Amino acid sequence: MEKKEPLLQVTNLKKHFPIKNSFGFTKNHVKAVDGISFELYEGETFCLVGESGCGKSTAGRTILRLTEPTEGEVIYEGKNIVDYNPKEMLNIRKKMQMMFQDPFSSLNPRKRIGTILEEPLDIHGIGKPKERTDIVMDLLNRLGFQADQYYRYPYEFSGGQRQRIGLARALIMNPDLIICDEPVSALDVSIQSQILNLLREIQDEFNLTYLFISHDLSVVRHIGDRIGVMYLGKIVETGPTDQIFQDPKHPYTKALLSAIPSPNPHRKRERIELNGEIPSPIDPPTGCAFHTRCPFAMDICKKETPKNLEVESEQFVACHLYTEEGAKEKEMTNA
Amino acid sequence: MSEHLLEVNQLKTHFKTETGQVTAVDGISFHIDEGETLGVVGESGCGKSVTSESILRLLNERKGNTTYEGEINYRGKDLLNVSMKEMRKIRGNEISMIFQDAMSSLNPVYTVGNQIMETIILHQNLSKKEAEQKAIDMLALTGIPSPEKRIHEYPHELSGGMKQRVMIAQALSCRPNLLIADEPTTALDVTIQSQILDLMEDLKKEYDMGIMFITHDLGVVAEICTRVIVMYLGQIVEEATVKDLFDQPLHPYTKGLIKSIPQLDGERKKDLFVIKGKVPTLNDVPKGCRFASRCSFSTDKCVEEEPPTFEHTPEHKVKCWHYKEILEKEGADFGKERTTTASH
Numbered sequence A: 001m002e003k004k005e006p007l008l009q010v011t012n013l014k015k016h017f018p019i020k021n022s023f024g025f026t027k028n029h030v031k032a033v034d035g036i037s038f039e040l041y042e043g044e045t046f047c048l049v050g051e052s053g054c055g056k057s058t059a060g061r062t063i064l065r066l067t068e069p070t071e072g073e074v075i076y077e078g079k080n081i082v083d084y085n086p087k088e089m090l091n092i093r094k095k096m097q098m099m100f101q102d103p104f105s106s107l108n109p110r111k112r113i114g115t116i117l118e119e120p121l122d123i124h125g126i127g128k129p130k131e132r133t134d135i136v137m138d139l140l141n142r143l144g145f146q147a148d149q150y151y152r153y154p155y156e157f158s159g160g161q162r163q164r165i166g167l168a169r170a171l172i173m174n175p176d177l178i179i180c181d182e183p184v185s186a187l188d189v190s191i192q193s194q195i196l197n198l199l200r201e202i203q204d205e206f207n208l209t210y211l212f213i214s215h216d217l218s219v220v221r222h223i224g225d226r227i228g229v230m231y232l233g234k235i236v237e238t239g240p241t242d243q244i245f246q247d248p249k250h251p252y253t254k255a256l257l258s259a260i261p262s263p264n265p266h267r268k269r270e271r272i273e274l275n276g277e278i279p280s281p282i283d284p285p286t287g288c289a290f291h292t293r294c295p296f297a298m299d300i301c302k303k304e305t306p307k308n309l310e311v312e313s314e315q316f317v318a319c320h321l322y323t324e325e326g327a328k329e330k331e332m333t334n335a
Numbered sequence B: 001m002s003e004h005l006l007e008v009n010q011l012k013t014h015f016k017t018e019t020g021q022v023t024a025v026d027g028i029s030f031h032i033d034e035g036e037t038l039g040v041v042g043e044s045g046c047g048k049s050v051t052s053e054s055i056l057r058l059l060n061e062r063k064g065n066t067t068y069e070g071e072i073n074y075r076g077k078d079l080l081n082v083s084m085k086e087m088r089k090i091r092g093n094e095i096s097m098i099f100q101d102a103m104s105s106l107n108p109v110y111t112v113g114n115q116i117m118e119t120i121i122l123h124q125n126l127s128k129k130e131a132e133q134k135a136i137d138m139l140a141l142t143g144i145p146s147p148e149k150r151i152h153e154y155p156h157e158l159s160g161g162m163k164q165r166v167m168i169a170q171a172l173s174c175r176p177n178l179l180i181a182d183e184p185t186t187a188l189d190v191t192i193q194s195q196i197l198d199l200m201e202d203l204k205k206e207y208d209m210g211i212m213f214i215t216h217d218l219g220v221v222a223e224i225c226t227r228v229i230v231m232y233l234g235q236i237v238e239e240a241t242v243k244d245l246f247d248q249p250l251h252p253y254t255k256g257l258i259k260s261i262p263q264l265d266g267e268r269k270k271d272l273f274v275i276k277g278k279v280p281t282l283n284d285v286p287k288g289c290r291f292a293s294r295c296s297f298s299t300d301k302c303v304e305e306e307p308p309t310f311e312h313t314p315e316h317k318v319k320c321w322h323y324k325e326i327l328e329k330e331g332a333d334f335g336k337e338r339t340t341t342a343s344h
Helices: A056-063 A086-095 A113-123 A129-142 A147-151 A159-171 A189-206 A217-223 A241-246 A251-258 A299-303 A324-334 B048-055 B084-090 B112-123 B128-141 B160-172 B190-207 B218-224 B242-247 B252-260 B300-304 B323-342
Strands: A008-020 A026-040 A045-049 A071-076 A096-099 A177-181 A209-214 A226-231 A234-240 A308-312 A315-318 B006-017 B020-032 B037-041 B066-074 B095-098 B178-182 B210-215 B227-232 B235-241 B310-313 B316-318
Touching: A008 A056, A026 A056, A026 A226, A026 A234, A045 A056, A045 A217, A056 A096, A056 A177, A056 A209, A086 A096, A096 A159, A113 A129, A113 A147, A113 A159, A129 A147, A129 A159, A159 A189, A189 A217, A189 B252, A209 A217, A217 A241, A226 A241, A226 A251, A234 A241, A234 A251, A251 B190, A299 A324, B006 B048, B020 B048, B020 B210, B020 B227, B020 B235, B037 B048, B037 B218, B048 B066, B048 B178, B048 B210, B095 B160, B112 B128, B112 B160, B128 B160, B160 B190, B190 B218, B210 B218, B218 B242, B227 B242, B227 B252, B235 B242, B235 B252
Parallel strands: A045 A209, A045 A226, A096 A177, A177 A209, B037 B210, B037 B227, B095 B178, B178 B210
Antiparallel strands: A008 A026, A008 A071, A226 A234, A234 A315, A308 A315, B006 B020, B006 B066, B227 B235, B235 B316, B310 B316
């Protein structure tokens, strides 16, 4: 990809949730997102992957300011939207929409599909009621629904259909960017493939940029242009999808990729076994957060947080195996 | 007398519902041997969990809410005919089960040690002290660090992977002959999942037990199963060894399932295969082949007549009228397609 202005730039974004004791004093923080930075370019799909609790969903929600960031900048079209007041934010939300994971709890069960989809138009004061109905009908039609389904309630739809309604709701404002938070993980495989195909078709048709949040690496590989691997609130590796899958640099990425079960009984993969579990984000390990489980951990990993370095073109890694300090230590131990 | 550990014969499970009787499992037959892992694959609502719950008779049988037909032979006993008292002796002792959701399957008000000990004391003649030692041993076996401390903890103090290990420890504490695992890794992360799968594989070898592994994840199936049955709408549509199933699937539904998952070595950004239509409801089961309305090969015969189960080879069975023709037409290509994409 040639160098161009990013559509969205996230710089050192942090979200710390306070933990209060019984007197209401803050005694600690859950560092759900702890300083992540990445760019989104127009028309691409950037995937955030990681295991549960790594902060990928919080990152998505914080970018849209559904939860307020603790620190950092989110620059959209050259302006930092973190400083926006609610009114300005309302305008920006037209351009940035969200699609949620759970198709069962993300639609109001007491509203008809048509009403659910018209609500954003109403809030942003677009068109007269009649015109809104037409816009919604057109979109439903485009996503493969029949006209009479406009009047149905969410419970009358299957999981896959509801997820399509969730997509319709995100599309209705004609946004530039959609943040998809695990959009297919609650679906069966045959339905999952329908939604993935639809997401790709729609991307071309509406010229969309996706921030795709998922824990499923085979889905990410299928749909993503670039991916960012998250571990304990930090991005440990970013790069073009093919490059990362063929030549992962960070030990965590390597382990993560090797753990995917492949539906091919002939391929016996070499698994990199990770011991232990993800440490608590309340009190993350010092230095590199991964050092407690890393098979290559050195002394420096416990002390210093590794810098994010471009190891290969467009592939950034935060790991001491690639930093100067780390190289020095390796030399010392070898000697 | 069969020599199989478990043999299910023409099992049917009927539920009483407001709209009349529904048959969730409709005439399935399969067997499990000692030391093998049988994978049961299918999408939600295909009856895979009901099958396992029928084997352990966990469904509500009062007032005729659930009725069974057929046979479930376990070591010369038909589990459908034994008394509830006898069933309780088998459950957790000879046949045990791991549930999908470890978060809600453990009792939040008892310590995990207490829950493992309960099983042990119920089935084995051990004192409380011995049972506690056994519980510690079991936890150690599943790889939980400092088990003597952990047994005094409550489920909420443990992570998802740890809870699943506790469930496994509990299920294996009486050295069962058959372990039924109902989506044991679905709620877990991939790195934790691979730890748990390894653990189950090791314990299977150590205990020489049979495992019935229910999952919807074909990747996991390829990883740990020896044989697989594919279920669709309460019936088994295909039965094969893992190798046959992925190299030469015969049923159009199985093919569709395999083609619709994004391959790790496949082409990116390509349209994924979609099985058209949706699963019919159990209230309105099609007359002929249940997959006919979604199958691209279906003919009038498929719609009218239910296909029998054909034996392609003694180990590979398929419930499809046209599997031979389809195999001739595109079967060879299926294998080729996958090997060429694999070489990328």
